[in-house]
Amino acid sequence: MVSLARKNLFHDRVRFAVALLGIQLAVVLMTLQIGFFLKFMTNASVLIDHIEADIWITAKNLKNFDFGLPFSEQKLYEARRIPGVLWAEKFLMGFSYWKMPDGGQETIQVIGFNPETRIGAPWDIVEGDLDEVKYFTQIFIDEADRERLGFPRVGDEVEIIGQRARIAGITRGAKSFVGSPFVFTSFKNALKLSFIPPGQTVYILVKVAPGYTVQEVKEHLARTLTGVDVYTKREFSWKSRRYWLLVTGAGIALLSTALLGLLVGTVIVGQTIYASTMEHLKEFGTLKAIGASNADLYRILIAQALIMAVIGYATGMLLARAFLNVARRAGLEAYLPLEVLAGIFGLTLLMCIGASILSIYKVTKLDPALVFRS
Amino acid sequence: MSAPWLVLDRVSKVYGDGASAVVAVREVSMELQGGRFVLLMGPSGSGKTTLLMLMGCLLKPTRGRLFLFEHEVSALDERTLPFLRRRYIGFVFQTFNLFPALTAMENVELALNLKGINGREAQRRALALLARVGLRDRLHFLPRDLSGGEKQRVALARALAGDPPILLADEPTGMLDSRTGRQIVELLADLARVEGRLVFMVTHDQRVRDLADDILFMEDGSLVARESAGDLRELVSRREGR
Structure with a gap:
């Protein structure tokens, strides 16, 4: 036609x-x-979505991932005793300050994970060996934040709250929502490079064992552990997104x-x-x-x-x-x-x-x- | 004698209602058959165009009955009217009403498409229709590149798309010079006499009266007089004899 x-x-x-x-x-x-x-x-939920945990245990009444608050590491041992928990691992996240080449300071988020199990570790490594973080104040930063941190390269030494740290590698796709660059390192290094008190954790990550449902293990954890909140991965991801989407x-x-x-x-x-x-x-x-x-x-x-x-x-x-x-x-x-x-x-x-x-x-x-x- | 193609039985058309009502067509009755070239004449505002729209199923009568090939148009719903127009009616307008974005060929093809003829068959028929009105060398011209007479020929070819038995023309010579106008009217007269169509034409042009089989006169919405070809030819020969 x-x-x-x-x-x-x-x-x-x-x-x-x-x-x-x-x-x-x-x-x-x-x-x-x-x-x-x-x-x-x-x-707003990039780390939650990439970490393979099924359940996140957080401080009571936490608003979102970025506002994580420390609580006693004892809860980790209690969680491990709950039936249906395949593994439970602590996960640190704390704000800190990175000294810039011009003498100024940049707020950063130090992420502490277990380098042996690599639970909570960055998932896309552009450069460097993740095992390096086992050693004294070795850190990984994301390529998206290099400009913000003054273009440091692998091998460079930097200063974080008065401590020397060395760039061991570069990650990709782990850009923080609040704009403060993520700095990945081991638990031990994270305690040195942030204000998280020893004997405390910020999150506990839980993997559910085969034969159990996420919901039943979550409910069991919530009933057993006091002074904390327990979320499935999806719930915590949405809670973090929802905060920035609706509350702010x-x-x-x-x-x-x-x-x-x-x-x-x-x-x-x-x-x-x-x-x-x-x-x-x-x-x-x-x-x-x-x-x-x-x-x-x-x-x-x-x-x-x-x-x-x-x-x-x-x-x-x-x-x-x-x-x-x-x-x-x-x-x-x-x-x-x-x-x-x-x-x-x-x-x-x-x-x-x-x-x-x-x-x-x-x-x-x-x-x-x-x-x-x- | 075969059954009439178009029958108007005391047809009236009233616009508006109450005190502001205007009677455009008042109790018009007539029967029209194929093979006739009929002129409708009368002063402006006498209701000629409204009568043409009624006959073309563009309007429905307010009162009276109108039959088109035994379909009672006045009793049909609005959705059926396009079907009747596609099947039985071809329109030729004073201002040509060609689609300016379409070439001569496409203007005719579109009309064929609306009648369910598509693709190569539509192209073949459009070409034949344009050749028939003498525009074989103007197929791919846009209307703006055609003369007034050529535009009216395209409009005529478009009106003939789908081979309708009835052609309704509204002042088709109004925008043309007298020579071109006469050629168009001769073409219309041929379509009636040679091909057996009913051609009904509204006009003010007295110079084409001699080509008509019948002439109807309208005034204030009513048909007031009728002349047949015999009367006309007699009148002309009497004048010439004097």
């Missing part, structure tokens, strides 16, 4: 360009904001901008399609006269919307990619899995079809006498 929708769109190039600009704006805003939002969310409002702000992009795009596209419909109203009348039903006219309007959505999405994504590259260079990452990109395409389609509704209403009410007016 001759595509009147496509021909009309391309015939009026200025109007088409304006409509595309509106869609591109919406696609870019949605992609960036949703991408940043998702990265924001995954960063930071995530809501990002989502609001994405929504704003969607609304602005809808208004621009709607206005453009409506103006185009008004200009072509007599053509729609002619179509009716030569036998087109209302459904045929709707199809033309919807086809116009779909063409604009597809082209607007494709070009908008190219623009968004360019913006993301710039953002990445500035240290701002986005997380955009395929299903999210598909979701944004779906939203773009909905936006364009929604924007056609006013035009559809207009052609439904079309006066047939229009075609006979000169």
Whole structure:
């Protein structure tokens, strides 16, 4: 069938360009904001999601992972006695200060894990041998934080709260949500390089033995251990994300901008399609006269919307990619899995079809006498 | 004699209601058959275009009954009317109403598409229709690159898409010079006499009266007079004899 929708769109190039600009704006805003939002969310629980523990034991009433508080290491031994616990391991996390080359200080999060079992260790090593952390104040930092820490290299010596430490390696994908770089090391080194008191832990990680459910072991631990909270991995991950998303409002702000992009795009596209419909109203009348039903006219309007959505999405994504590259260079990452990109395409389609509704209403009410007016 | 194709039985069309009601067509009755070229004349505002829209199933009568090939249009719902238009009616408009973004060929093809004819068959038929109206060398021209007469020929080819038995034309010569206008009307007259269609044309153009089989006169929404070809030819020969 001759595509009147496509021909009309391309015939009026200025109007088409304006409509595309509106869609591109919406696609870019949605992609960036949703991408940043998702990265924001995954960063808020990055360690929880990567560590293979099924259950996390934390200090009472903890708000999120980054605000971890120390409690007695005795709880570790109690946890190990609970049936269904395959293993339980302490895990340290404490804020500290890194002395910068210019004499200033940078807040860091020191992570202490067991180098023998490697439970809680960084998962993606770019450079260095993780065994090194067994030795005196050897540390790993993430490649994403190198700039922030003054571009230290493997083998460099640095100063953390007055203690000498040596960079033993570089990790990838372990960027802290709160912006304070993670510094990975052994328990022993972590106690030296942070303010965690000896005999205390910040988290206890638990693996459930085969034959037991996570839920039953969690409930048993919660009943037995006093003065602590017990979460499944999923619960603690969500608790940490939820805190930043809802309690601080930071995530809501990002989502609001994405929504704003969607609304602005809808208004621009709607206005453009409506103006185009008004200009072509007599053509729609002619179509009716030569036998087109209302459904045929709707199809033309919807086809116009779909063409604009597809082209607007494709070009908008190219623009968004360019913006993301710039953002990445500035240290701002986005997380955009395929299903999210598909979701944004779906939203773009909905936006364009929604924007056609006013035009559809207009052609439904079309006066047939229009075609006979000169 | 075969059954009439189009029957209007005391058809009226009223716009608005109450004190502001306007009677555009008042109790018009007529029967029309194929093979006739009929002109409808009358002053502006006499209801000619409204009558044309009623006959073309673009409007439904307020009162009276209208039959198109035995379908009672006045009793059908709005969703059925496009089907009747596709099957039985071709329209030719004063301002051509071509789609400016489509070439001559595509304008005709689109009309064929709406009638369920697609692909190569639609292209073949569009080509044949445009050749028939003398536009074989203008197939890929956009309307803006065609003269007024050529545009009206494209519109005529489009009206003939799907081979409708009835052609309704609204002042098709209104935007054309007299020579081109006459050529178009001759083409319409041929479509009636040679091909057996019913061609019903609203016009103010007195110069084409001699081509008509019947002429209807309308005033204030009513049909007030009718002349047949015999009367006309007699009138012309009397004038010439004087």
